[in-house]
Amino acid sequence: MATLKKYLKDILFIIVAVFILSNVISYFKKPDIDDIDTSLISKYQNSSKPLLVYFWAPWCSVCKLQKPNIKTISKYFDVLSIAVSETKPKDIGLKTLHDKDSSIAKAFKVSGFPTIFIFDSNKKIRFIDIGYTSTISLAFKMWWVKSF
Numbered sequence: 620m621a622t623l624k625k626y627l628k629d630i631l632f633i634i635v636a637v638f639i640l641s642n643v644i645s646y647f648k649k650p651d652i653d654d655i656d657t658s659l660i661s662k663y664q665n666s667s668k669p670l671l672v673y674f675w676a677p678w679c680s681v682c683k684l685q686k687p688n689i690k691t692i693s694k695y696f697d698v699l700s701i702a703v704s705e706t707k708p709k710d711i712g713l714k715t716l717h718d719k720d721s722s723i724a725k726a727f728k729v730s731g732f733p734t735i736f737i738f739d740s741n742k743k744i745r746f747i748d749i750g751y752t753s754t755i756s757l758a759f760k761m762w763w764v765k766s767f
Contacts, residue, residue: 669764679732688754
């Protein structure tokens, strides 16, 4: 029994460490948001709710891992998917804009995929994640933006 507790404690420690490390990495990799023109997303955001904007590319393997997390979040929060690709991407079951020439991604200074922007109800960027983000982390951030 003591061995099982030790393993569970180690697994929990690893999960927490990965969560913290991924957020630290996202913080340092995030773009400078002071001059990002967010007017594009205004027509996709319900004024009283936060919005998650998900930049992805069809060739991105991490984006494929991220897709189920985004779909789960979309059941509870507003999500706008932006596919950055020269060719029209497959339907992923989300409201998706096709960014054929990467102009939207460039306007948001996206430097890697997937990139997630979380906007509050005042259309202010509150969180930016680059790379894989867990469903729990996304749900917590969306709840935080909605609540505070």
